[in-house]
Amino acid sequence: MNKIVIFGATGVTGLCAVQAALAKGLEVRAFVRDPSKLPDEIKSKVEVFKGDVLEPDSVNYAVEGTDGVVIALGTSGNLDPTSDLSEGTRNILDSMKSKRVNTVAACTSAFLFYEPDKVPPRFIPITKDHQRMAEAIKETGFNYVLVYPPHISDDPSRDIIVEVNPEKSPGRSISKHDLGKFLVDALSEPKYYKKVIGLCNVPQQ
Numbered sequence: 001m002n003k004i005v006i007f008g009a010t011g012v013t014g015l016c017a018v019q020a021a022l023a024k025g026l027e028v029r030a031f032v033r034d035p036s037k038l039p040d041e042i043k044s045k046v047e048v049f050k051g052d053v054l055e056p057d058s059v060n061y062a063v064e065g066t067d068g069v070v071i072a073l074g075t076s077g078n079l080d081p082t083s084d085l086s087e088g089t090r091n092i093l094d095s096m097k098s099k100r101v102n103t104v105a106a107c108t109s110a111f112l113f114y115e116p117d118k119v120p121p122r123f124i125p126i127t128k129d130h131q132r133m134a135e136a137i138k139e140t141g142f143n144y145v146l147v148y149p150p151h152i153s154d155d156p157s158r159d160i161i162v163e164v165n166p167e168k169s170p171g172r173s174i175s176k177h178d179l180g181k182f183l184v185d186a187l188s189e190p191k192y193y194k195k196v197i198g199l200c201n202v203p204q205q
Helices: 012-023 056-063 084-099 121-138 176-186
Strands: 003-007 027-032 047-050 068-071 103-107 143-147 151-153 160-164 173-175 195-201
Touching: 003 012, 003 056, 012 027, 012 068, 012 176, 027 056, 047 056, 056 084, 068 084, 084 103, 084 121, 103 121, 103 176, 121 143, 143 176, 151 176, 160 176, 173 176, 176 195
Parallel strands: 003 027, 003 068, 027 047, 068 103, 103 143, 143 195, 151 173, 173 195
Antiparallel strands: 160 195
16 A cells, blocks of 8 residues: 545544554545645645545546545534435545555444434434445445444544444544544555444543
8 A cells, every 4th residue: 555545635534544644654645625724734745636526537536546545524514414425435436446446444423333213313314324325335345444433532542442343333432533543554454344343442541
């Protein structure tokens, strides 16, 4: 794994993934709608690619020449009904197929562990789109790593718990720094391929 593209690179998780990838020595293509949201100290270290995941052509160009993909799409806290996340993900997956890139780590939500009637009402619309994302990814046959994170916190990095194909989330929160790093690291970890991952920070004593 030498060069990766990160979709949603200016979001809470995406930006941490960019930082983790740079620390790992990877070449990073940061796919963003608004390049001004990338911190200056990062902008100079990555290949900035301005585009929209809902525009297949720009996604195609972004995937070309990479070895792996991180999907860290978000809605900036908007919980209104949407299909943008799943439609954008499908465009990314289609581009991966056409460019023969078959390794992807994607961030969705721990609410996908819940029975539908147990999801808090205000999170139902976005959880439905996360479900559509997950289904599209699982159908590809790619080396996918599908991460279902719990609450994403601003806490500093600390030890994490990782569970493969669990029935529920192993904990209640994960630091954005640890989540971003895991998404990048998982691209090079075959033990996580074609798996659903639950993760959290080790509880503080």
